[in-house]
Amino acid sequence: MEHNKRFLLVHPEISRNKYNFAGIIDNEPLELEYIYSMLKSMGYEPDIWDGQVETVSLAEKLKSFMPGYVYVCGRTRQESFMKEYCANSKEICGSTTFVGGIHAQHNYKHFYEDSIDFIMTSFDMFAIADILCGKSLSEIDGVCFKSGGIWQENAPKPFDAERLPVPDRTYFYAHLDRYRYLELLPCAHVRTAYSCPYRCKFCYRNRLNCGVYSARSIASVVEEIKGIECENIYIIDDDFLVDAERILEFVRLIKKNNIRKKYVCYGRADFISGHPDLMKQLKEIGFYYILVGLEAVSDRYLSDYNKLSDMSCNISAVEILNNVGINIMGMFIIDLDFKPRDFRELYKWIKSHKLRHTAISIFTPEMSSELMEQYKSRLITDAPCDWDYLHVVAKPSNMSVKQFYFHYHILAAKLFIKGWREGIYDFVDYGFYIRTILKNMFGFGG
Numbered sequence: 403m404e405h406n407k408r409f410l411l412v413h414p415e416i417s418r419n420k421y422n423f424a425g426i427i428d429n430e431p432l433e434l435e436y437i438y439s440m441l442k443s444m445g446y447e448p449d450i451w452d453g454q455v456e457t458v459s460l461a462e463k464l465k466s467f468m469p470g471y472v473y474v475c476g477r478t479r480q481e482s483f484m485k486e487y488c489a490n491s492k493e494i495c496g497s498t499t500f501v502g503g504i505h506a507q508h509n510y511k512h513f514y515e516d517s518i519d520f521i522m523t524s525f526d527m528f529a530i531a532d533i534l535c536g537k538s539l540s541e542i543d544g545v546c547f548k549s550g551g552i553w554q555e556n557a558p559k560p561f562d563a564e565r566l567p568v569p570d571r572t573y574f575y576a577h578l579d580r581y582r583y584l585e586l587l588p589c590a591h592v593r594t595a596y597s598c599p600y601r602c603k604f605c606y607r608n609r610l611n612c613g614v615y616s617a618r619s620i621a622s623v624v625e626e627i628k629g630i631e632c633e634n635i636y637i638i639d640d641d642f643l644v645d646a647e648r649i650l651e652f653v654r655l656i657k658k659n660n661i662r663k664k665y666v667c668y669g670r671a672d673f674i675s676g677h678p679d680l681m682k683q684l685k686e687i688g689f690y691y692i693l694v695g696l697e698a699v700s701d702r703y704l705s706d707y708n709k710l711s712d713m714s715c716n717i718s719a720v721e722i723l724n725n726v727g728i729n730i731m732g733m734f735i736i737d738l739d740f741k742p743r744d745f746r747e748l749y750k751w752i753k754s755h756k757l758r759h760t761a762i763s764i765f766t767p768e769m770s771s772e773l774m775e776q777y778k779s780r781l782i783t784d785a786p787c788d789w790d791y792l793h794v795v796a797k798p799s800n801m802s803v804k805q806f807y808f809h810y811h812i813l814a815a816k817l818f819i820k821g822w823r824e825g826i827y828d829f830v831d832y833g834f835y836i837r838t839i840l841k842n843m844f845g846f847g848g
């Protein structure tokens with residue numbers, strides 16, 4: 403595996419289908435920036451190619467950079483791009499190829515291909531360093547590799563978030579005009595923890611990091627934020643509002659350091675409803691959006707999902723955040739059991755509770771999850787590109803797939819018009835989104 407020391411880190415383009423909503427949420431490639439930082443300290447020459455923002459194709463980048471090594475991350479919907487990028491890297495540069503990220507971690511067998519050399523199955527980026535340093539592969543946790551043409555699987559171990567290096571944000575700073583969360587442009591990402599201590603049935607996030615919640619000290623998080631030259635910070639933990647003491651410490655240190663920024667984070671409705679005063683304090687230090695998995699407008703669904711929260715928490719979370727002036731982004735699941743009236747009731751609830759920002763996702767059993775076993779006989783596709791929460795992947799119980807898409811797109815259009823009237827998406831090209839919604843309504847997915 404002797405190569406030049408150029409190492410290309412690749413983040414795929416978002417999508418090649420008609421559901422390409424680039425320009426609304428474009429994420430800083432933080433995972434790659436951690437690896438970048440580690441490689442630089444080892445004397446390698448790393449570079450990043452992010453398909454969300456690049457204007458040159460990956461093939462052109464490969465030809466000009468000629469990396470000895472290529473690492474590709476991605477989500478389920480990007481699986482085919484990830485494989486294509488590895489094949490291109492082998493063909494053009496003869497690079498040693500690595501794949502990683504949350505899809506590969508849990509579906510590593512999907513990547514058993516000739517053009518892929520290593521599959522990283524944990525968050526421990528130092529396993530890449532071990533491979534580069536020539537450590538015996540059998541002693542490295544969380545990696546799949548070929549030996550004598552047969553794939554070997556070393557089990558992953560939980561990664562201690564405290565070991566994360568300070569990410570090198572050179573690439574982010576060079577593309578400040580591209581990385582955003584809605585109107586917050588530019589918007590930098592910060593990670594303070596991996597995984598989630600809850601066990602909601604539909605969610606795979608709690609299985610990440612071997613199912614172990616691992617959090618950094620708040621002092622190191624605030625130190626990192628202090629050094630970021632960007633006024634908007636998206637805390638990308640699966641759930642930031644886990645421990646009230648930890649959040650109070652965050653508020654205290656942000657105030658002490660006189661840091662003035664806007665923040666986005668995920669939080670649960672039951673936490674918000676149980677801590678109204680803390681929400682006021684978060685508003686004071688700049689919390690701008692809290693993304694809340696409200697999931698449903700009936701206790702039956704919340705209980706089926708093992709959400710360990712209920713409708714009174716949902717209602718109170720919306721009221722509290724509306725009152726303190728933090729934008730709540732309510733995220734809902736469009737269940738495959740929905741009847742036409744469920745779509746209507748969801749809209750009615752959103753309107754009557756004055757919820758301005760919403761996101762709706764079609765119920766999608768994650769690949770390689772227990773839920774997938776339950777839905778196996780109902781699957782209507784196995785194409786990874788459909789795992790984007792915008793496609794129906796399993797047969798609905800109470801209507802045809804075509805009818806389901808019809809109701810889904812009507813709801814999406816109503817929510818979009820509501821948001822447009824309330825002026826919350828003034829930064830987007832409305833013409834483009836209306837055309838996209840109409841195309842989806844009459845094309846019924848795809």
Ligand code: SF4
Nearest residue numbers: 598600602605607640
């Ligand atoms: S839905 Fe949210 S709270 Fe539930 S397991 Fe997933 S990340 Fe945790």
